[in-house]
Amino acid sequence: MAIHQWPKHQRPREKLLEKGSKALSDQELLAIFLRTGVSGMSAIDLASKLLTHFGGLGSLLSANQTSFCSVKGLGVAKYCQLKATLELTERYLAEQLRDNDIFTSPKQVEDYLSVQMRDYQREVFSVLLLDSRNQLLGYHELFHGTIDVTSVHPREVVKLALQKNAAAVIIAHNHPSGVSEPSNADVAITHRLKAALALVDIRLLDHFIVGRGDITSLANQGKM
Numbered sequence: 001m002a003i004h005q006w007p008k009h010q011r012p013r014e015k016l017l018e019k020g021s022k023a024l025s026d027q028e029l030l031a032i033f034l035r036t037g038v039s040g041m042s043a044i045d046l047a048s049k050l051l052t053h054f055g056g057l058g059s060l061l062s063a064n065q066t067s068f069c070s071v072k073g074l075g076v077a078k079y080c081q082l083k084a085t086l087e088l089t090e091r092y093l094a095e096q097l098r099d100n101d102i103f104t105s106p107k108q109v110e111d112y113l114s115v116q117m118r119d120y121q122r123e124v125f126s127v128l129l130l131d132s133r134n135q136l137l138g139y140h141e142l143f144h145g146t147i148d149v150t151s152v153h154p155r156e157v158v159k160l161a162l163q164k165n166a167a168a169v170i171i172a173h174n175h176p177s178g179v180s181e182p183s184n185a186d187v188a189i190t191h192r193l194k195a196a197l198a199l200v201d202i203r204l205l206d207h208f209i210v211g212r213g214d215i216t217s218l219a220n221q222g223k224m
Contacts, residue, residue: 012044026057033082038073046073058212061086090115097128097136102170102205109170110208110215112139117174117210125152125173129166130205137164152189154196161202169197172208180211187223194224 012028021029030047037043053071054060060068061082068079093112102109109128116139117124125143128136140160143152161169171193173186186209194204206219218224 026051030057030060033085034073034078041073050074086115094136094139100135102128102130102134102136106217109206110217113172113208113210114215117172120174121176123173123176126171127157127160128170128172129161129164130168130170131165132167134168134205137166152193154193157193158196158200158202161197162200166202168203168205169193170206170208171204172210174210178212180209180214180216182207182209182216182218182221182223187218190218190224 012032016024027044027047031043034043037046050060065079069075096108097112124141126141129138131137190207197204206217209216
């Protein structure tokens, strides 16, 4: 049965308008994005098939063009639409951080980092630079690969912060394994960077570890 023949309260668009986007499942949200299905398959059925094929929403959203377009029902136009939607999300979240005091909106920081970093297949170490009002000056990815005390160079973080005239810094890196619990090396990196930044009177506010489904704050854990 086509979606337009479903009871009104079960149709994804009508459900979104009535209850809000958070009430929808991944399949329903993806069906709205797809708009139409393929022969013999509704948009909901196609969405379910795609989530199974890619192994989840994260893998689907981070798929490259070749992988994405190889699936029946998808193509270059849908791929461009998806990437544009993701980029709009990133820019919106960055705008929110630029316009608000980060101290009063830690959830916005987590949302921004989650979009930026959670689907990377390798470790990435990032720095968020803040002005004296704790608003975002910029987001920079400095180091890639295995993130440990030997691969993260405090002088590079300090140099960048001074160049951009930052008053404070938030650091973050992802765990491709999906587990956001900080390691002993993560704590050691935090302490080294905090000490190095303090020498030039720049505050290190937090270190976020980004997993697949959650984010851990070392400040919240009392490990700063």
